[in-house]
Structure formats: structure tokens, C-alpha cells
Amino acid sequence: MNTTLRIRRFNPEQKSPAPFFQEYELELAPSDSVLDGLIKIRETLDDSLALRCSCRGAICGSCGMRINGHAALACKTKILSATQEGSTIQVEPMNNMPVIKDLITDMAPFWDKIRQIQPWLQPAAPPPTAEHLAPAETMSHLSGVMSCIMCGVCVSDCTVLEVDSTFVGPAALAKAYRFVADPRDAATTQRLQVLNQPSGMWDCTRCMECIQVCPKGVGPMDRIMALREQGMNESVPSTCGSRHAEVFADLIEDKGILDEPMLAIRTFGFQNWRRLLGLIPVAIQSFRHQRIPPSGPFHRAVPGIDQIKRLFTRMRKQP
């Protein structure tokens, strides 16, 4: 079918380098991948187009790029799923990382963050002579997260990284989970303590973008939630993140409806008065727009709160 690929190009060696779009029209089979299209461009229309690609089979993680606005592997994206006959597919480099040339991004910041989580197995004792014994079910579930190919697609579309480049990010957190959940690893508590710090596991806003775009079904956000849960179970020292979750539940159990000012106050705690002071402008603005909800003693429980309390009790009994 007749397809147009509209590609964002960038050549750092030009006089005053600036990104621009270039369109290529070509004939492709509906079952072809976007990568097939790009390779065809390179082989028949314009051999100067720069991109990374290798395996063609969604396993090497080289060909992450944005296709029609969302990050994906070009080799796994069918032309048919990206466009209709005669229309255009837009291809751009991944987000949240510097562009080197055309579709090639600088992955160094990505790898720095992977390194941050100490991504290697840290067993307790010198290993046994044979393999570590471990029940199959404690290991087999790890294959889901081990199928991560480090393509960077989740990092490209992470909405937190867009505003805060210090966030360790979905790929590194999923990798951290791989060790935290491995029965052979003995550094769980230290790992969780590190992840508990600012820019760690509590900075995810649960937008689900990473789950949607991940080409390997790793579900990074689910892994982040699992890390948080384990952090709370292991009661690593409480931080704003974990307190937020606890206070949230507490307030609902108490009143059945969220007491937002109280949530903020109790999450940060009075000892953290600096951060609380920082909230004053927000409070004033909300007050002006008459959006300050009643709080503390003025915050009334919803009707049927007994039922909610009973639900909580039941949940605590059978987690």
C-alpha cells in the first residue's frame, strides 16, 4: 500500500542545526513493519537517514522511536496498525533523552539510571556448589520482568521524567524489582531503602503510560507498585510516599471521603514544616476560588461510614 513516512530529522553537523520533518512516499505491504519502511527508505531513497536497528524481531531493543506520538519498537509496529492506505505515519526520536542525529537518541542517561540501582545479584553467602534451590513458582514469575529488553520506550513516554529528569524512571525500577523479587538476592532491604528516597519509587504518578507502550509486556508501573508494597511491608523508614498511602487509607477508613488538607499535613508531618509552608500559596489560591474543602473536625463522615469501616476490618483480616 502507498504510505508516507514523515520523519523528524536532525543533523548536528549542519551549520545551524535544527530539527525538521522530511516526507518519504513509498510502497509497503500492510504486514510490513515501520522498520521495514525505514530500511527501505535507507536502501532505495535516502541512505543518509540515521537510525539504530539490528534484530528486526523485537528482541535487541535498538529501534525504540515515537510512532504517531507514542514510543514503540519500529520493528514490532505494523504499517497496518499505524496508518491507513494513503495516509501518513509520523516517526520521531524518543522523548526524555537528547537526540544525537535523526532517530538516534543518547541513551547514556538511561544507562546511568540502570547503574544507579546496582543491577546485579547480591546473594547472602558464597553460593552452594550446585545451583541455588528455589521453588519453581518463586522464580518463574521473574521471567515477566526479565523479558525487559532495555529499549527505553517506557522512559521516552514517562510523564514524570518529562517534568523531573531526576526520577529514576520505569525501566530502572522494573529492573530493581527483578532483584527485590528474586529469592536469591539478599540486598532487598538496602535496595528498598535506596528506592525509598526522593526520585525513587514514590515519584511515579501512576499514569500507566509505561504499561501501555512497553513492547514486551513488562508492565513497569505494576512493578513499581509491587516495590512500594514490599517497601511498606518491610517497613523501611517511612517517607512522604509511603505515608501518603497510609494516611490516605486512614482518612478513608475514618470518614469515608478524603480530607485533602489533612492528607497533605499528615503526609509531610509537622516536623517537615518547610514543605508545609510551601503549600501555603496553593492553599491561598484554593481559598480564593472557594475550593478549600472542610478539614479536621469540620470534615464530616459520609453516611454509611460503618459499612466502609467494616470493609476495612474485613480486608485487614484477609489481605
Added chain:
Amino acid sequence: MSTVHTYDVLVVGAGLAGMRAALAAYQQGATVAILTKVHPVRSHSNAAQGGINAALTDRGDKWEDHAFETVKGSDYLGDQDAIEVLAKEAGDDIIALEHMGVIFNRNEEGRLGTRRFGGQKRARTFFVSDFTGQAMLHVLFEQILQAKLPIYEEWFVTSTVKDDHGRCAGVIAFEIRTGNFALFKAKAVILASGGLGRVYEPSTNALICTGDGMSLAYRAGAPLMDMEMVQYHPTTLKGKGLLISEAARGEGAYLLNSEGDRFMERYAPNMMELASRDVVSRAEQLEINEGRDINGCVLLDCRHLGKTVINDRLRQINEEAKTFANIDLAEEPIPIRPGMHYQMGGIKTDIDGRCWDINKEWKGLLGLFAAGETACVSLHGGNRLGANSLLDTVVFGRRAGACAAEYAKTLNDPKISEALVDVDHDLVSSILRRPSHDDTIARIRLEMGQTMNRHLSVFREEEGMRTARQVIHALKDRWLTVGITDKGHVFNTGLVNTLELGFMLDCAETIIAGALTRQESRGAHFRTDYLNRDDEDWLRHILLYHSANGSPEIDYLPVRITQWKPQTRVY
């Protein structure tokens, strides 16, 4: 002045063989650096789905059985001393990988579980679902990170260099991101640069498998061996040639022709679909040639395995079938055909990865080591067993790394003229200066690939191979003048592809030379003009040396036989 780096041991390649070698050399106390043209986890080792063989004695398996089946699989061309090392040391290497963190599948007892692979009577293939290579590669990368070894990633090696004594003492490489050249000096160089699949079109191999290391070693004077032995895998997809892993047949999938027959009954009544790859590929090609095909393919049928097995053990493969062939293996048989997959031959090494002979029975290059698919110990001889290649990378990667580190201890820092860098720098400049015209590297590569796939595939004969030789000759001339549009230095992928094409043309030439020389049928090398195996004349390896006039110089080496006398090979 170009930059100069100095290490004891330099490893070219960050696939399984390269990283295993680097780790071993580091553990021996050497200073080590890794150079790789792609990020380590992008290396082609990640494509290995099926698994890795090992006979674990505490599980009642015998290394002798594994060794014998490898010897038989190789059609008796494998060197038996090397195969014994492979089979004996396999168990320890599997356990070491488990200790490093590989999450091998486990059985009910919580121990490592196995599946069956082709050419073997016992289930001795350890695996991680169906992404064994990826799981191993990522874990080895983790170990390299922990050891904090320097990795020159996205650096492209253009040649090896020699010191005043003619010993290999480093490499010249440029950083793809900047185009800057540097000289890397080392007391030992290990080439672990992977296979040459892209010499063929189609191939199961990734686009980066361009035989660089084989050509680098060959140009430097080290011999290539068994180059005529090119494996066609029985189950590849039409079109781009993507692989459907042998794990499918290992789990019990059938091969059917257009009449619905399990045709392997006629070719290998005992082992059926799990006969050696050369045997199965030939059977398929015969079925296809005799018209019992479906559009040039036969069928791989997994339906009877059931959804649970398919989802648990063949998940990635099914995913791939769905994405790339639009077929759910649980619902429909999938059309497949033999396709180029693996190079059994490569840079000749001894069992410690050395590319020279300490007994001086063959001529090699001092200071150079090789491991992995780029090397030829020879383990695989005429035909590699599935799941023996990953094992090859870890066992012989480790041995090469350890030996290189020990060797380095005996030497002082090499003396090399820095002016050597200019030669490669000039070559790159001249490629960039060539005007781009109608002829393109893509066109030359395609012609090479199709020629090789036509004349040097499952069935071969003299005339076709002579034609191929002429074609490659002409393509080599065209390579000397072909230009690219991008004249820049930053991430010039056209430039990288041009250099790779040069390497591939060398590889093609040596494959053809080896295949024309071997006048018999053995393993993957089946000649319709010499139908039988001829142990009298051809139970020997063919060595290929680079020569001044261009065509390879040929030499021979006897096959090393320890305990298994050649027998007729039936499955």
C-alpha cells in the same frame, strides 16, 4: 595525534563470548576493556531462544553422551579433544551462570529443569522460557557493570595492529558517535565479534552479524577454518527469514508437508523432527523441491501441544508468530522453510582460544585470541547441535579470557607506531570522498546475499559455486568505488555499513573457496555432484589464508579423534 588507550587484554565484542572472556580475564587480574559496535545488550546473543546444553552428572547425565552426540552431529568433522572440553566443563559453567543470576527454568524440586533439543537423545538443554540468550546476556552485562570494566560502546573496530615482533598488539577503532579514531594497544586481543549471517539473504541473523572479526583476523594473517560449513536452520519464516526456535520441536511440534504427512518418518525414523539440523533442513528442501510444499514452505504444527505448553514454554515464539506471520501457534500450523542461521567455521583457535599453534603444526597470529561464533575451535564441525553455541560462547569465552590474561602477564607493553591509525583514517576519508551514484551498498549486499543463498545453501554443486565466485569477485570491485550520501562524521550509519560490507565480501569469498575445495558431502555441506561422505580424503579441515593476489590460500589440518571412530550417521 590520535588518542591511545592501553590495556593488558582487549576484547572486541560484547556478546556472550566477549563478556564472558572479559570477566575471566579480569578475574585473572588483567586490565581489560571491551570494544563493541553496539551496546552490549543489543548484541546478537540475545536472539537465542531455545537454550544451552550441559550434561549434569548429578542428574544422571554423562558428559560422554553429550560429547558423542556433538561429534556425531558434526558429521565427525569436530575436533574431539575440544568437544571433550566443552562437554566436561559445561556443567560448571551452567552452575556459574545460575550463581551470577540467570533465572533458568526450574523443575518441581526447585532444581534447574531441561528440555529436549535436536540431535540428542536426552533432555539436557537448560533454558529460560524462550529467551535464554537474552536472559544470559543481560546477566553477564550486570556482572561487567559490577566489575566496572570499561566498555567502549558504539566503537567500530576497523583493523588489528601488530607490534615490531609481528605479534597482534591492539586494534584501531573509531567512535561511531563522533567519527574519532583511536589506537587501542594491548598485550592480547580477543575477537568475540559474532557471526556472519548477513552474508546471506535471507538470514535469521541480526543486521549487525557481518563477520567483521573473521575478516579482521583473516586480513591480519590468521587462518579461517571450516568456512564451507554454513548451517541452514529447519524452521525459519518466509520473507525476512526470522527464526522459529528449535524449542518448538523440542517441546514436540510436528513437521508436515502439503499432504499432511509427518515426512521426517522417511528421513529419520528414530529421531524424527529432532534429527540433526542439516538432516531436517535437507529433508524439508527435498519435500519442497518435489512439490509437496505450500508456497515454498512446509508446516510446523504446534496445535497438539496445547495452550498451556505454548503459553508457558513458547510464549515469545508464539508472540513472534503472531506479530510476524499473523499466526497463533495454538490455532494454526505455521509455514516455515530452511534458512541460513549459523557459521560453524571461523577463526581457527586451539582449545584456549589462541589463534596460533603452540606446537607449530599450523601457522597463525601470535597475540590474537578468538571465541564465540566468530571462532572455530572446531566444536561444531560440519553441523552444530542446537543449544551448543551458547555453551561454546561461555566455555570457550571463559577459557580464552583466562588464557589471554595469563599470556599478557608474560609481556611488556607493546610498541606500535601510532601512524598506523592513519591507514584506516585514510580509508574512511576516501570512502567519504567518493561521489554517491547509482550503485549502492544496499544493492551490492543484496546481490551478494542472494547469490550465496542460491549457490551455497542446502544443496551445492561445482558450477553454481563457480558462478558465485565470479559474482563476488565483481562485487568486490564495485565495493571499491561505491559511495554514500552522508559525508558527516557523527553516527554515519552508511559508513559503518560500507565497512561491514567489505568484511562480508571477504567472508563470502572464503565460504566459496572452502566449499569448492571440499569435494564430498558432509554435515551442512551437501554437494549434488559428490553425494557421499569421503573419510578417506576429506576427514580433515580446510584452512584458508589471505594471500596477496586476493584468492584464499588453502591448507589442511587433520581432524583430532580421541575416542569416537567415524561411523555412518543415521538418526
